[in-house]
């Protein structure tokens with residue numbers, strides 16, 4: 001086993017694996033209504049091919065985490081068997097899922113039994129009308145999904161909130177209090193100017209420092225060490241409601257490119273070394289006459305990773321649901 005090291009000396013051991021580019025929500029900051037992220041053109045990877053990729057990256061390069069994402073990964077009909085197959089192929093791998101949780105409640109127990117370790121859930125407002133305006137979805141189904149995950153034995157999920165000026169920035173404190181009550185860590189995300197939502201996200205942008213100040217007025221905040229492979233700046237918070245943890249993901253105001261250990265594979269089999277760089281490599285040549293070719297895989301992956309951008313900084317016109325957030 002060799003380590004996968006990029007041109008800047010960063011070790012790459014995290015994979016974001018998108019299993020579908022379809023989504024059941026229309027989040028304002030991701031894809032405005034009418035924008036369909038569905039793959040047009042090349043056929044999506046099969047689950048078998050996805051498992052082969054993960055097995056290869058784990059065996060050849062010591063991949064440590066795969067995060068299944070999308071689009072909305074719970075729309076992928078064979079998600080549960082896919083998780084089981086990945087677990088079987090790489091028993092020591094950390095397997096995580098990022099989801100909007102709308103469809104989580106009925107599936108949580110089967111995902112846990114299949115070997116899924118952890119969940120990140122997107123939740124941008126605790127007000128049902130506002131949640132619907134921001135995402136087009138129903139808050140109650142998300143809350144049921146969170147309850148279902150806890151009942152299924154998952155550790156408390158991390159909850160991602162994209163903070164947008166004038167739309168939900170007045171909820172950063174209530175969200176932290178809700179997180180404390182439920183022992184859930186809230187992650188405040190800066191909106192990235194990606195794809196068709198780029199303009200809205202620039203206009204509505206709220207920097208992590210501003211959110212931190214709003215929270216510091218209500219909580220005592222103590223910085224925590226950054227977790228392994230984590231891109232979040234984490235704090236312990238203490239206030240009238242009790243104590244808990246929060247994190248900030250600030251790719252715009254405090255880029256974490258120097259700590260980036262990720263690559264992404266889209267649902268249609270393109271490898272993106274950097275979220276903010278439009279360059280990608282096609283994985284299709286890895287399958288020759290239907291069989292996985294480790295030598296070609298090695299070459300495609302190492303060449304793409306060698307070119308991983310040192311600092312993002314580019315313009316990403318591809319919609320987030322296609323990239324795999």
Ligand code: SAM
Pocket residue numbers: 023029030069070071072073098099100120121122160162189190191192193194197201320321324325
């Ligand atoms: N559908 C799943 C979900 O909602 O969690 C997974 C895909 S979604 C693209 C992954 C994460 O990216 C979500 O937490 C979402 O809030 C975040 N996201 C999407 N577009 C973003 C943007 N432009 N800036 C910051 N975060 C974004």
